[in-house]
Amino acid sequence: MSAISVNWLVFADYSFLVLHTTLIGFNLFGWMVKKWHKAHLLTISLTFMSWFLLGIWYGWGYCFLTDWHWQILRDLGESSMPNSYISYLFSRFFGILPPAGWVDFFTVLLAFLALIASVWVNFFQTKR
Numbered sequence: 001m002s003a004i005s006v007n008w009l010v011f012a013d014y015s016f017l018v019l020h021t022t023l024i025g026f027n028l029f030g031w032m033v034k035k036w037h038k039a040h041l042l043t044i045s046l047t048f049m050s051w052f053l054l055g056i057w058y059g060w061g062y063c064f065l066t067d068w069h070w071q072i073l074r075d076l077g078e079s080s081m082p083n084s085y086i087s088y089l090f091s092r093f094f095g096i097l098p099p100a101g102w103v104d105f106f107t108v109l110l111a112f113l114a115l116i117a118s119v120w121v122n123f124f125q126t127k128r
Contacts, residue, residue: 009076016069017092020085023047023065028110031118041118048115061104 027047030040047063055062066085073081082088087103090096 006076009072012072013069013076016065016072020065020069021089024086028114031114031121034121037118037122040114041122044111044115044118047111 023043026036026040027044030036030043050063051061054064058067061084063085066088069085070081082091082097083100084103084107086107087097087100090098090103
């Protein structure tokens with residue numbers, strides 16, 4: 001593989017790392033900022049649609065961003081990525097791999113709570 005290819009893949013890896021991690025943060029906390037309410041409802045809804053609708057064909061919890069990032073990491077020579085992007089973040093930043101069941105449970109729980117909060121602030125919160 002040429003140096004240009006490797007440099008491009010490393011750039012893509014870091015770009016996905018920033019983009020995907022930022023999206024996760026936005027999905028968890030974007031409902032808290034009034035001007036972000038509609039955008040948050042869109043991104044959290046798309047996330048759940050990816051997990052459950054695309055998951056019908058690709059497996060429960062499927063995320064196309066994770067899939068694309070995994071392909072880049074495979075091209076860089078990585079061979080044993082966890083099933084969950086959250087697990088990957090723990091491994092990459094802290095060097096630990098928490099139990100997959102815990103990660104899945106808390107990922108879905110927190111995302112579901114963020115979805116409920118988003119629906120609340122978008123449709124039920126009293127306008128002041």
